[in-house]
């Protein structure tokens with residue numbers, strides 16, 4: 001790593017990514033390397049380097065000094081590469097099978113060299129095609145419980161926890177979430193992007209004071225509650241899966257925030273699938289929604305019983321209070337995600353790829369309504385089954 005560590009930042013090309021792989025001795029000397037840029041994300045380059053001798057590969061992900069989706073007019077810190085690599089490693093301490101292995105990182109080059117997961121499919125893409133992932137919700141429920149519990153004050157000495165809060169200070173990426181999820185969609189802001197046919201619904205959102213009061217509370221919670229090391233961007237585009245495996249990628253938004261945020265984002269992206277599905281496929285998605293929460297909550301509750309640092313863990317009602325709070329927070333965050341994915345800057349293919357305009361607009365209206373209901377009624381929704389019932393009611 002020594003040679004590379006002295007390098008100045010430069011954005012990699014297919015050629016220089018291959019040279020870097022050789023320099024880092026990622027492959028045997030006789031390897032015949034080829035390289036392809038496969039990033040479909042909004043922010044970064046992802047180079048897949050393959051040894052044509054045996055088909056083995058590695059990924060080099062590189063942050064650019066700006067957001068790829070917007071261009072150089074939107075500068076963005078390179079530090080996010082370090083945050084991403086550190087979060088993959090930290091979460092990997094507790095959920096090793098559920099994240100890619102990190103082989104190398106370099107802060108100057110803003111790169112993470114990691115396990116090639118090309119044999120898996122991005123879950124959003126797979127679900128849109130109607131594929132199913134039987135282990136998805138059990139694996140994500142476990143991932144959430146393991147990563148969120150073990151990085152919280154329940155599991156860590158207070159000094160260790162605070163050191164991590166500092167290490168994972170991620171102001172620029174948090175600001176994107178604060179603006180794009182918690183603020184802009186609820187005001188007539190220039191970053192919003194919605195179809196003209198939604199104008200009436202959108203204006204209702206902007207004028208809904210009760211809704212905005214609840215969003216303000218959720219935003220406050222995101223800004224102030226340093227509960228656990230979050231992934232920070234846990235939508236279905238950040239999950240790779242097959243029928244046998246699940247891997248969570250892309251934690252560049254990681255920071256210490258409220259536990260319900262990761263859960264809520266993941267649930268919201270399943271809810272979008274519920275809204276766009278019918279019949280048996282919809283039931284499968286509902287099974288995943290239920291199982292994500294029940295797997296997370298039973299595992300997290302079990303961990304709380306064993307907490308080394310929580311002096312109050314045996315006080316009756318306390319652990320139940322904690323789980324209820326996480327549940328209600330999750331529903332509120334899910335609601336914000338549903339709204340911003342419909343009318344904000346960053347949309348989801350699940351909805352936008354529906355070609356029939358009438359159907360697409362109808363389903364987008366349902367997504368907005370579901371989001372509003374989850375935000376405004378979250379304290380009254382008392383079980384995951386009640387969430388699934390609500391999904392059945394909204395037409």
Ligand code: ADP
Pocket residue numbers: 038039040041042043044045046059061100114115116117118122237238249250252
């Ligand atoms: P961004 O932060 O720009 O969204 P991601 O980490 O989500 O970048 O990666 C973008 C795309 O690159 C993924 O959707 C996937 O297709 C591919 N990719 C990322 N990491 C890997 C990996 N470890 N193995 C194989 N493909 C990957």
Ligand code: MG
Pocket residue numbers: 041042237238250
């Ligand atoms: Mg991504």
Ligand code: MG
Pocket residue numbers: 117118119120121122
């Ligand atoms: Mg693939």
Ligand code: MG
Pocket residue numbers: 041043233250252
């Ligand atoms: Mg990303």
